[in-house]
Amino acid sequence: MRSDARAALAALATAVLAGGAVAQPADTALCTTCHGPGGNSAAPAVPSIAGQPAAFLENQLVMIREGLRELPAMAPVMRGLSDAQISALAKHYATQPVNYAPGPAKPELMARGAAVSKGGQCGSCHLPDYRGQQAVPRLGGQQEVYLLATMKMYRDAPLPGRDTQMQNVLRGIPDADLAALAHYFSHTGK
Numbered sequence: 001m002r003s004d005a006r007a008a009l010a011a012l013a014t015a016v017l018a019g020g021a022v023a024q025p026a027d028t029a030l031c032t033t034c035h036g037p038g039g040n041s042a043a044p045a046v047p048s049i050a051g052q053p054a055a056f057l058e059n060q061l062v063m064i065r066e067g068l069r070e071l072p073a074m075a076p077v078m079r080g081l082s083d084a085q086i087s088a089l090a091k092h093y094a095t096q097p098v099n100y101a102p103g104p105a106k107p108e109l110m111a112r113g114a115a116v117s118k119g120g121q122c123g124s125c126h127l128p129d130y131r132g133q134q135a136v137p138r139l140g141g142q143q144e145v146y147l148l149a150t151m152k153m154y155r156d157a158p159l160p161g162r163d164t165q166m167q168n169v170l171r172g173i174p175d176a177d178l179a180a181l182a183h184y185f186s187h188t189g190k
C-alpha cells in the first residue's frame with residue numbers, strides 16, 4: 001500500500017481518537033472504496049460495516065490485521081494500524097447510520113426466511129431485529145449475496161478465524177433455506 005494512503009488512514013484514526021470531527025469522504029477514503037460511503041456497501045460481495053456492533057468490528061479488524069481471518073484484499077490496508085487506531089475505526093463505523101436499498105422484497109422468501117430464522121433462533125444472538133450485539137454481527141440490511149456466501153462458508157467449511165458456533169447453527173440447513181434467510185435479513189431491520 002502507498003505510504004501516503006497509510007498516513008491518511010492513521011490521521012483519520014488519530015482524529016477520531018481525539019474526538020475531532022471526521023471529515024468525509026477523504027479520511028475514510030480507503031475503506032469507502034470497497035465498503036461504500038459511511039460503510040454502506042453497494043457491492044454485492046462486500047459487507048456493509050455501518051451500524052455493526054463496535055466489538056464485532058474491532059475483533060474482525062484485529063483478526064484481519066493479524067492474518068487470522070485471511071482477507072488478502074484488506075490486509076495491506078490494515079497493516080501497521082495500531083490497536084487504538086482500530087478501536088477508533090470500529091467506533092466510527094458502529095455509529096454510522098445504516099442506509100440500505102435492497103430492492104423489492106419477495107413475499108415467499110420473506111416468509112420462509114422468517115420461519116427458518118425462528119426455528120434456528122437466530123434472533124437469540126443476533127437480536128430479534130438483527131442489529132447484532134457485542135461480538136455478534138448485524139444481519140439486518142446486510143448485502144444478500146455476501147450473507148448467502150458467508151452462511152455457505154460457515155456451514156460447509158469455515159475459514160480460519162471464523163467462529164465455529166455458526167457451523168453448528170447452520171448444519172443441515174439446505175441451500176434454498178439459506179437463500180431465503182439471506183433475502184429476509186437483507187430486507188429486515190434498521
Ligand code: HEC
Pocket residue numbers: 009030031032033034035045046047048049057060061071073074077078089137
Ligand atoms: C480492497 C477492498 C477493501 C478495502 C480497501 C477494505 N475492505 Fe473491509 N472487506 C473487504 C471484503 C471483500 C470483505 C469481506 C470478505 C469476506 O469475508 O468475504 C471485508 C470485510 C471487512 C470486515 C468484516 C465485516 C463482516 O461483516 O464480517 C470489516 C469490519 C471491514 N472489512 C472493515 C474495513 C475497514 C475499516 C476498512 C478501511 C480501513 C476496510 N475494511 C477496507 C474489502 C475491503
Ligand code: HEC
Pocket residue numbers: 047116117120121122123124125126135136137138139142147150151161162163165166169170181
Ligand atoms: C449462539 C449465538 C448465535 C446464534 C444462535 C446465531 N449466530 Fe450467527 N453469528 C454469531 C457470531 C458470534 C458470529 C460472528 C462469527 C465470526 O466471528 O466468524 C455470527 C455470524 C453470522 C453471520 C456472518 C455475518 C457477517 O457479517 O460476517 C451470518 C450470516 C450469521 N451469523 C447468520 C446466522 C443465522 C442465519 C442464524 C440462525 C440460523 C444465526 N446466525 C444464529 C452467533 C450466533
